[in-house]
Amino acid sequence: MTTDLVYHVAGAGLTGLALWRLATCRDALRRIMALNVLAIGIAMVLLASGFDAATGRTDPVPQAFALTGIVVLVSVTAALLALAERIGGRSND
Amino acid sequence: MTEASLIVSLPLLAAVVTAASARVARPVGLIATAANAALAILLARRVLAEGAQVTHLGGWEAPLGIAFETDGLAAVMILMAAIVGVAVAVQASDDRTPRSATDPGAFWPLWLATLGAMNALFLSADLFNLYVTFEILGLAAVGLTALTGTRRALRAAFDYLSAGLAGSLLLLLGVALAYAAAGQVDLSVVPALTESAQGRISLALIFAGLAVKAALFPLHFWMPAAHSSAAPVASALLSALVVKAAIYVALRLSLDGGIGAEPLRVAMAAAGAGAMLWGSWHALRADRLKLLVAHSTVAQVGLISLALGVAPGAADSTLWHAAVLLMLSHAFAKAAMFLAVGRIAEELGHDRISGLNREELRPGAAEFAFAVAAVSLIGLPPTAGFVGKWVLIEGLIDRDAWIWVALVFAGTVLSAAYLSRVVSRCLRGGPHVAPGARRPQWRAGDVAALGLAVSALLLGLGSALPFALLEITVT
Amino acid sequence: MSDLLPLAILLTSLGVAPVILALPDHWSRLRTALNLGAATIKVALVAWLSMAVASGADFGVGIAIAPGLSLELQADALSVLFLALSSVLWLLTTIYAVGYLEGGTDRSRFFGFFSLCVASTVGIAMAGNLFTFLVFFELLTLATWPLVVHRGSAEAHRAGRIYLIYTLGGGLALTLGTIWLYALAGDVPFTPRGVLGDLPETHRASVTAIFVLLIAGVGVKAALVPLHGWLPVSMVAPAPVSALLHAVAVVKSGAYGIMRIVYDVYGVDTVQALGLALPLAALAALTILWGSIRALRQDDLKKRLAYSTVSQVSYITLGVALISPLAAIGGLAHLIHQGIMKITLFLAAGNFAEARGVKTVSAMDGMGRLMPGTTLAFTIGALGMIGIPPLAGFVSKWYLGAGGLDVGQPAVIALLAGSSLLNAAYFLPILQRAWFRPPPEDVVPKRGIGWMLVAPPAVTAALVVAAGLLANAPFSPLGWTRFIVSLEYL
């Protein structure tokens, strides 16, 4: 039971860290990195809740979700970086 | 080949073809948009004739596989996207649009991807699938925003994409919590979610993500810059369609959630009221046409989510039909308005409101289309906006919810105020215009804007059709 | 086919409007042909309709909008009355407008919105239920606004803004009242002697509140006292607009709205039971006096006529508010009589401004000698307004007085006498200047005005005389109102 608890902590920690950084930083690259960390945190929390401590196996459907999440994340990150390069890294929102 | 599967895959295929070769982009794009409109009509006819259908993709039953639910609401939304799409495609096909810094043929793949994503979103009955469709929609919409290639547009596109990604991740967090709480992620799980505490938190997270993507009041900061700096064709699509997808999903969840989703609805109604006042206030003070229309989108999105929030959760209540009709009328009118603004800015060379009454230019068809679109945005009869507000206020009076009635009227008055600022300048004549002033000659953009504006006007007369469609739900 | 007659009448102007709007400015021959053709067809159709309605046929066509909501067009006796007025006067004013705007700019836009206005007036006349009435009522606001700001000058835009604020405000009040009534009573079709059933007893407070909202909504266009501000201000519009719209179409649709609400929504006895008849009558009386007093001090000719319209329209409201068949006949007849009299005055005033540049009362010296025809028409109209016996005005004031007596309110007679005196006080000086004062020496004809500007006021003046003399004929306005009232009150 404790393994997925540990990774729940890790996931929640990553999410909190990312949200904190999103709220406090102006630099474009740092914001993109924070969004990546946030996505990874969410995937970790998702997989941890799909992990069955008794059998030691994880429900394949959340694994598919995590995989899809990773691929979506890399494409959005590539788009964000392409845009960030052209506006000189200063995001003004 | 059922219409549902075709209407979802055709735009994606066309997007690939148009992305592959810029030379063939325009004709293929036009044909695909027209074919999509035909398919949408066929789909609506099938739903009217045979009632709602559920198609399981790959033959796998609901919790394991993904299901398409083509009920009345989905058919109406697909029709909306198709018709607005045709008009926008007509304006985009007018090849004299200014040579943007980026590849001019790039509009078509992005537009067709948006269309395909929206059709998939309206049909999907699975929370995670909604997340993925939102991602396509977000990326394609950002592409449309960055179409002009100016530094301001790229900055707005970056803010839009980072806000959109944050919204999607909130949505994904909600879906993950829904999976953790209820073990599955298709829409049939929503009623079960409303009981448990975790379920309610997951719904709250999902609604927060949707609020960011729908630019609902507290989380709308990215939207005015994005919609006002994009190319007029793109901002027409962004304001009229892309924003609606998030509201549609909120409506779908509130319907499935039934009574349990009451606190979320109250939050939406409150945010909606705030958006109406905030959006109208900024629209009143906007100095540029595109900014005014973008802020009016914030206000109208507020009105729609207010209509959605006050609709009672009871299965039999039909007050949410008013919200759908308001969405329809806003989609048509706002798209017409942005196309008209595009044409006006093209003729005048700028879009400052103060500089609207230029000496040597007589008001043309675009100004008239703007005025007609303004009428249906304000919600005066015989437009669909009026019928939507009528049904909404009648429902509210039945429940003696007088505060909401007052708010809806306040919204109407404010929208009349900031729109008449512009429309009065559209009716210049007499001493303002030099005798030899030329009248801008008709272009594809005028036809599209006028067509959409008049259809928004006449939709009020024909609103029996959407109401008939909305009656059909998956039993 | 018979059922589609109302739709045909509506489409003659609603269909023509977009076509004219799309026409380029210099295609004036085609535009005039379209305009006049549509007007004549409409008059013919209305004549056919009135004969059919007289012989008892009824018409109804409608489309469903939403569950429990439908747009209905019907032609009953009351609607034919208003239809006849607006279609005949539209034909005459179109002829006048074509002549008046010769060589002007933006004429396609003007005539497009002009026929849209008449289409909405016709729609108001033939509305089958309160929802349809509201739709066309708001459409009228939208169609008349561009005409008010037609000149495009800063002053026109200021007047347009005031006009919009008043009429949209009224529209919102009317919308709220209608929706509230629909929420309580479901669909509200116009049926003689009201349709509210037991609602007044169960929801007395909200029904009264709804009545106030509805009357306030239509009251703006009927220029009841606190809500009349827009009428004098929108006199900045070109003459045909002030003639047809602000003397006939817009103002009358307000009065017509009050009639529909009192007769066909609430029903005469419900209004009396709720005790709303007396305050309405009092408000009408106040407007009559207030309009006439303000008219005295106006030097600008059109502003004076505007204030006179404010007071004259309230005769109709008074006739409706005095719950008696005779007063009702007087009120309804005045709807027609005031229309033809006021349009004669406005057209004549337009001619004075167009031909001699005379815009104020003080500059009217010697107009009798310079422009005899127009001044004669102006005189007939003015005398009719005062209520001199053989003319139409006298007939309606006579019945209003009889109605007042019938209800046991002798004060009405005093009010009518007083207002007639006031009418005389602000009309006779104009006539005295025109006929008995020598024209100023340095006057020079500004522009020769063709038959298109002189004929319409002459025809309407003849109508004023005919309506007065042939009052008892079956097809006279008076005869028709007796037929209507027989339906409402029996």
Add this chain to the structure above:
Amino acid sequence: MIAFDIVLTLGLLACAAMALTLRDRTASIAAFVVAGLLIALSWVRLAAPDVALAEAAIGAGVTGALFLRSARRIGPITGGPVGGMSASIAAALGAGGLSAALFWAFAGTSGPVPYPPLVAANLEASGVTNPVTAVLLNFRAWDTLLEIAVLAVALALVVMLGPAPVVPRALGELVLPFARIVVPLAILVAGHLLWQGATAPGGAFQAGAVLAGGMLALVLAGIGPAGERIVRGALLLGLAGLAVFVGAALAAEGLTGRFLGYPAGAEKAWIIAIEASLTLSIAATLCLLFTGPVRRPHQ
């Protein structure tokens, strides 16, 4: 084993914190890549080998490369944190509270888990034995199709934006022998992963990412797709994946009447064919996302 998990989690959070807070950009990207690898390890610990492979290849590898490429072009970090220290502390408290609430929400649940039995029951009907590939390519194939669409749209967006303001210089001459060894190995491993995906952890995404890694080695060695035609070819290949998948879905509906319903008996063949085309298209897409169009394609 719990000790390893705790150490891994602490290391993970430390690396992520470093990645987000270090002032020097290259250092923070290095920390981010290390965090990515540690996360791949944690997926292994959570018995999700497919996700671990993908995370290592795409999450740490390609994303890290993208960050390094853009870091040089975006220029120095400008502007301090928003709103100074007090706002930062407030935000930290807020985020901490939120993550605690999240932990409580997720840890507290022990709800029903209907998916594993369902997947197990339908596994042999899906034509592949690896449950994750079965879910990805058969049960929820529609999600995967849309995910490929996301990649295609991102590609169209990056291509539309035109060439990057700064063209990347080749790294150096020693990269060439390195590439000469790594590229064939990458192709070999990618093929193996693709084939293995049907029975054991692996599949289109992991294979595509490894192949992309090989291609990037070529690009960095300077002999990569400099030519205009090669970029167009890569663009077409990148977009072809989506076209093939949608075409297969419609063909399946033509044959079996069910959208995305592969004909009985031939599921494995269909899945492998689709996965092969996806691998090539993902590799091409990831490469183009890294390099961007060399010159605007329509010029």
Add this chain to the structure above:
Amino acid sequence: MSAALFGLGLVLMSLGIVFLFVAALGLWRLPDLLSRLHVLTKADTAGLALVALGAACVSGSLAALLPLLLCVVLVAISGATIGHLVARSVTRRETAP
């Protein structure tokens, strides 16, 4: 037979871990970049090779040996290349003004 193999595996792995520990210590203590590079490329690769070999012995199956060997080869090659590149960019940055 397998017990001896298991014992050998354990010895090799502990030796490898000592190498890695020394490398980490070196990374921490050494002053400038070039010497740190020295540690990173050589000590780490050797340590990793030993651990991989030990793991192969512990698992005792030839099939497991192949992927581990592949890992070692790859780490060695990339270590060398990257070491060279980092060193080159550092020297270029120092020599250039």
